[in-house]
Amino acid sequence: MSQDRNSPMHGVDTVAIDWALRMADPARADWDAFTDWLEADPGHAERYDRAAMTLLDAEQALAAHPDVPVPIEPEPVRRRPLRWIGGAVAAALVGAIGVTAWQDRPQPYAIETAAGQTRRIPLSDGSVVTLAGLSRIELDHAEPRRAMLSRGEALFQVRHDARHPFAVQAGAVALVDLGTVFDVRLGQQTRVAVAEGAVMVDPKGAALRLDAGQAVTVEGDRLIRSTVQPDEVGGWREGRLAFDGAPLGMVAEDVSRFLAQPVTVAAAIATRPFRGTIDLEAVRHDPAVLGPLMDVKVRRVASGWTLEPRE
Template sequence: MVDAAALDWIVRLGDPAFEDWDGFTAWLEADPRHAERYHALEADAADLATLVPAPAQGMPAIAPRASSRRGLWISGAFAASVAAIAGYGVLQNRADPYGIETAPGETRTVALADGTSIALNGGSRVILDHRDSRIATLERGEAYFMVRHDADRPFRVKAGEDELLDVGTAFDVARDGAGIRVGVAEGAVLFNPSGEKVRLEAGQGLLSNGRSIRLAEVSPESVGGWRQGTLDYDGAPLEQVSADLSRALGHRIAVAPAIATRSFRGTISLDVVRDDPARLGPLLNVRIRRNGDGWEITPLP
């Protein structure tokens, strides 16, 4: 591994008796990543070296020896490398986040190292960690989590100020400006384990807007239904329906304020309306028409 070799060179270069300059130069020139990782770890080592306590009073000092010209080039590296080796485990435990996102109308499934998989709906972004496959942050949009349960290391999902803890679970989380929605298909999740501690079993859902929490019954089969091309609702406001349609279809679909809170019960087949959202009009009992580069849901005349 490049990091292991770089650390080995840091230690060796810190030895006053070091002579293998040709070998070190050859290693640096063999791959551009070698120099990059060497200097990055040397900088980390220098930072960690500041944490090493000074010699206790009364301890014998080590007499300095004359340094060679090349030795001056890495002056102080040996002390830093000692700290680097002692603290390298800390460095390895640092978060290493990366983002996965989808465009509106696009879906994607990500397999994690622990066996968990995450399906992303359109217009969504999730932050993961290369060094910890048991945590995810939903920045926006919607994701369906199929979690491999580990009682010793439960999977955590963060969405804004809220957090979900898996209890052997398949569940869906949607996050938008109105808050978050959760639906559980299998197992159970714990909502805000450090706060409200609301346990949701399969067939239960939750809506949170940051001020209040509302529980609801859901059909386990309908949770994450967008993955199979359907959206199921039981009294959802049209503003939620329009947001879901925008994600899934890749079209901007707005709803007139006058009917934004009107509730809808029914099932929408995404394939039927993908190319022409206006076909939804009769089902929603509204008028849907073009508005610029998107669509608008308005009351019937």
């Protein structure tokens, strides 16, 4: 089992859910270990009951209504036009933040990283932003609950406060945290991925809620949902980049943030999907390792490296 979280009341109780799944699976059920876990804390039984009942009720609802269709393709969410945070959205947020923040003078500052560099930025409210390489974030000492990512990628570990939501403007997309760890990347595609808790994307428009293990990619005026492994979100901090079908162009863009010199992709294979995990340390040591991993030819060029189709 993963780490024992002591606050089952807050959000989703991942520990209890893991037990509920495990004990329903004859191949993995270990009743002695489960008894030990139950005996470790008198509150565990009820946490397990709640998780197990939630799953059983969902399953029974599905079993009782086999005609309820499951769309093969998740419908992309149509969005109303995005609004910049400086307008009506900011006014609404200021209302939530309260008078004191409003009276404080803005003390904006920006932090930028070079390629290959990452930077941990603790904020005065207890939240932490980790900035990937080749990235830029704009913050304000007077308003620690707001951030604008204007380039690159950042992982947000937000100290949740329902009365003072943490707002992120990522390019053209507005986000509000609902309690949480999430990653935002800008580039050819803007992507938001949630590791813990939840995030509201475009709160004034589509108001799409993302829970742990969910991600959204912004393409034009559409939000396209996908799934991610929660523990792979922000994996770049440990030197890991995991992809599940991202186009090579986007993969190269991501990898380049962590290298001194960029990796580019030949147009012919830029949209080819890639599935796998990249060890950044190995790539830093020798970018040629990308060759067998992605089934491409890695060629040294003046500015860095380029990925080309294999002959």
